[in-house]
Amino acid sequence: MLPQGFPERMLHLLGEAEFAEFLASYERPRSAGLRLNPRKPLPDGASLPFCEAQVPWEPNGYYVCEGSRPGLHPWHDAGAYYLQEPSAMAPAHLLDAQPGERVLDLCAAPGGKTTQLAAAMQGRGLLVCNEIHPRRAQVLASNVERLGIPNALVLSEHPAKLAQRFPGYFDRILVDAPCSGEGMFRKEEAAVTDWSEATVAMCAARQQEILASAAEMLAPGGRLVYSTCTFSPEENEGVISAFLHAHPAFSVEPVEAPWFSPARPDWISDPAPGLEHAFRLWPHRLRGEGHFAAVLRSHADGARQDVPTERPAQLPAAAADFLRNCTQPLPDGVPVCFGSVCYLAPAETPALSGLRVLRAGLELGELRRDRFSPAHALALWLHTYPQTADFPAGGPEIAAYLRGETLHGTQRGWTLLTAGGLSLGWVRGADGILKNQYPKGLRRLR
Numbered sequence: 001m002l003p004q005g006f007p008e009r010m011l012h013l014l015g016e017a018e019f020a021e022f023l024a025s026y027e028r029p030r031s032a033g034l035r036l037n038p039r040k041p042l043p044d045g046a047s048l049p050f051c052e053a054q055v056p057w058e059p060n061g062y063y064v065c066e067g068s069r070p071g072l073h074p075w076h077d078a079g080a081y082y083l084q085e086p087s088a089m090a091p092a093h094l095l096d097a098q099p100g101e102r103v104l105d106l107c108a109a110p111g112g113k114t115t116q117l118a119a120a121m122q123g124r125g126l127l128v129c130n131e132i133h134p135r136r137a138q139v140l141a142s143n144v145e146r147l148g149i150p151n152a153l154v155l156s157e158h159p160a161k162l163a164q165r166f167p168g169y170f171d172r173i174l175v176d177a178p179c180s181g182e183g184m185f186r187k188e189e190a191a192v193t194d195w196s197e198a199t200v201a202m203c204a205a206r207q208q209e210i211l212a213s214a215a216e217m218l219a220p221g222g223r224l225v226y227s228t229c230t231f232s233p234e235e236n237e238g239v240i241s242a243f244l245h246a247h248p249a250f251s252v253e254p255v256e257a258p259w260f261s262p263a264r265p266d267w268i269s270d271p272a273p274g275l276e277h278a279f280r281l282w283p284h285r286l287r288g289e290g291h292f293a294a295v296l297r298s299h300a301d302g303a304r305q306d307v308p309t310e311r312p313a314q315l316p317a318a319a320a321d322f323l324r325n326c327t328q329p330l331p332d333g334v335p336v337c338f339g340s341v342c343y344l345a346p347a348e349t350p351a352l353s354g355l356r357v358l359r360a361g362l363e364l365g366e367l368r369r370d371r372f373s374p375a376h377a378l379a380l381w382l383h384t385y386p387q388t389a390d391f392p393a394g395g396p397e398i399a400a401y402l403r404g405e406t407l408h409g410t411q412r413g414w415t416l417l418t419a420g421g422l423s424l425g426w427v428r429g430a431d432g433i434l435k436n437q438y439p440k441g442l443r444r445l446r
């Protein structure tokens with residue numbers, strides 16, 4: 001059931017013929033997708049049984065067969081892929097983040113686009129992902145950890161506060177704005193029940209503010225992508241047009257993306273020039289849900305700004321000893337400790353004091369009574385470790401491990417548990433028993 005007032009709005013915008021096609025898309029099943037994580041390639045010869053065609057605008061993206069449950073496969077827990085609606089893969093593709101850059105994902109939870117940006121950055125550079133709501137920021141942090149991303153700072157701050165701390169600092173910024181969610185009516189019941197004309201107006205006002213903060217943080221010459229999953233012109237062409245009028249140093253960058261439809265400057269009054277280069281993704285014109293995206297380019301003069309960087313901490317000796325034993329070289333980074341928890345923050349990490357930080361890069365582990373316990377995040381980042389225990393991904397041992405049960409094996413001490421070759425967590429071996437170290441909050445009930 002569509003919310004009252006919504007079909008009338010769309011009929012007015014689209015006209016009768018296209019509205020009929022649009023409406024018919026609600027009778028079709030929604031498209032589901034997943035994105036493979038290049039940091040955790042599937043073992044040679046392996047494939048995922050639930051993947052069908054590739055998503056045209058994302059080389060790692062696949063449509064998922066109807067009725068399949070990829071979230072239940074242990075390789076999901078191992079971070080081999082992220083479940084993501086195909087149209088939602090468009091904004092990060094358009095941002096085109098590069099290894100070594102400074103990239104900000106300003107509205108990042110639960111982390112679909114953050115994890116896609118991380119894949120594009122190949123572990124190099126600084127990825128700051130921010131989510132204003134603390135609970136949602138925890139989900140974001142957990143997904144960053146699951147996909148084994150080493151170079152992300154996870155923050156939970158208001159965009160205006162970040163704008164004060166990071167003027168002109170980022171090469172690329174994604175604003176995947178909170179919106180009225182009209183494009184998600186096929187996917188989320190809450191999007192239908194929460195919708196009203198007043199919500200659209202409230203979202204548009206908030207989007208303007210977020211976008212203005214983002215613009216302050218973009219380096220001269222930088223690229224900013226604004227996206228929503230809604231159809232309303234107020235939240236899309238309207239927001240971008242008002243932004244361009246207020247920020248003459250920006251323009252909409254024309255980008256080659258033949259799968260998407262042009263935006264509709266004719267749906268708003270006083271459209272800024274170039275608005276037609278933004279994109280609309282229509283559920284009746286492609287295989288995916290409704291989205292909007294605009295690529296904005298700064299033409300401001302000047303250079304990228306720097307801020308003071310985080311000072312490296314001295315890792316406790318027990319941590320350094322443990323890490324020396326890792327055969328896989330650690331990424332470039334700055335050791336940072338919060339109390340007894342140690343991280344390897346990305347090189348050039350800005351000073352973090354005064355910011356709400358959920359993860360300062362790769363969590364290495366914790367010092368407990370002079371003993372070092374490696375973090376779950378470290379296990380998921382590792383591909384190899386001198387001592388591993390591997391079990392078939394679909395076998396009973398991995399199912400038991402994910403429920404938090406003890407396994408059997410001859411290994412002694414900290415051992416990397418792998419599911420069909422992909423790291424999944426730690427076990428600690430002694431006397432033929434492999435004690436389960438899978439975090440309690442992630443365990444499956446059955």
Ligand SMILES: C[S@@+](CC[C@H](N)C(=O)[O-])C[C@H]1O[C@@H](n2cnc3c(N)ncnc32)[C@H](O)[C@@H]1O
Binds near residue numbers: 109177
């Ligand atoms: C569309 S969702 C982001 C989805 C995410 N980019 C992904 O791909 O998984 C928008 C996010 O913006 C957050 N948000 C809400 N109000 C905000 C505000 N005033 N400033 C910044 N973010 C806000 C929401 O909590 C939500 O997580």
